[in-house]
Amino acid sequence: MNANNQLQQNVQFALFWEPYLEHTTIGVTAQNGIVTLSGTVDSYEKKIEIEKVVKRVRGVKALVEHLEVHHGITPESDEDLAIKALAAIQLNTSIPENDIKIVVAKGWVYLIGAVDWNYQKMAAQHAVSRIIGVKGVVNSLLIHSVTTDAIEQNAIQNALKRSSLLRNKTIQVAVDDNVVTLTGHVDSYLQKEEAERITWNAPGIWRIINHIEIQHP
Template structure:
């Protein structure tokens, strides 16, 4: 098991490798696999990038994100942010942007609507998070299931079992209509996130309830 200091150094190195991040802006504290990120950055996308960098480090069990967005140098009114959001979605998502309803309140972006795939929802999130001055994003976009045949539990289990980054033996899958629930324990945060990502990529899935517990807290 890694010491707190070793894990802290590895996370700091991972953040340094992200070219869009300034490692001096982000503080990392580690306590038995629980990682706390603090600091101030100029966009919400950098918070996501810092989290993702930390997730990939072996030994990370939980991430507590306490970072803030400081828009003092790029402060914008809500209507200015809304205009940029609309332009960004039109440029990157063409027809799909018509299915997304946007609301901006005090620098926070709220996304609503219905899309066909989860990767489209995640891409919409990525597109708007790159806009400067955005303090945060609440993504309420729903996924529409074009389900013709029942989703087989065994299919999901087989796909999870084939993923070498996941210890599938400790994961239980429940299926109700187009909703999948993941129950059980995993060793690390990245396993929990990867299991959810795999489930979302299965055609017909409209919702994934990730109830997996990190063993540290089990």
């Protein structure tokens, strides 16, 4: 079995192993570490979970996702989805609701504006992605931290070293004003995302450029 077929099979087994994906048919192709998914799911939240499962599979370097959300219910109007999205944002006290604008078009929710922290950006996305009837979320929120503290390069590097998931991985951190660039090598897509997640915890970051490469031993 060649490497492409092996990766395809590994992804298929990983999806099959998840009980909440029972009765869900997902097409999987693999080519040089790039995995493409196709098919339909009954919720946007499930679509996100499928992506997480695939990213954990060893050998996946990139993911192309063509999954469509078909809820199997009478579609809600964009107006109703907008009301629910606004309520979901307002219920989460960690999200600065006054800094976020919501646009809904054909079942897709667009988040526009700026927040101080990446966790607020991700909290907003998570809040609206759980709404039944949402077909997709485009998170265009910018990170514009108001902190005047300089980004501590050594603090970021030490935080990366403390991660058990990134043990024995050498990741370089470069800081240019409010932009952090990550370089180095890891073994999986999941490790690459973990390095970025940890880096976002540093105050003052507006943008992260993740140039970490995935190399499998």
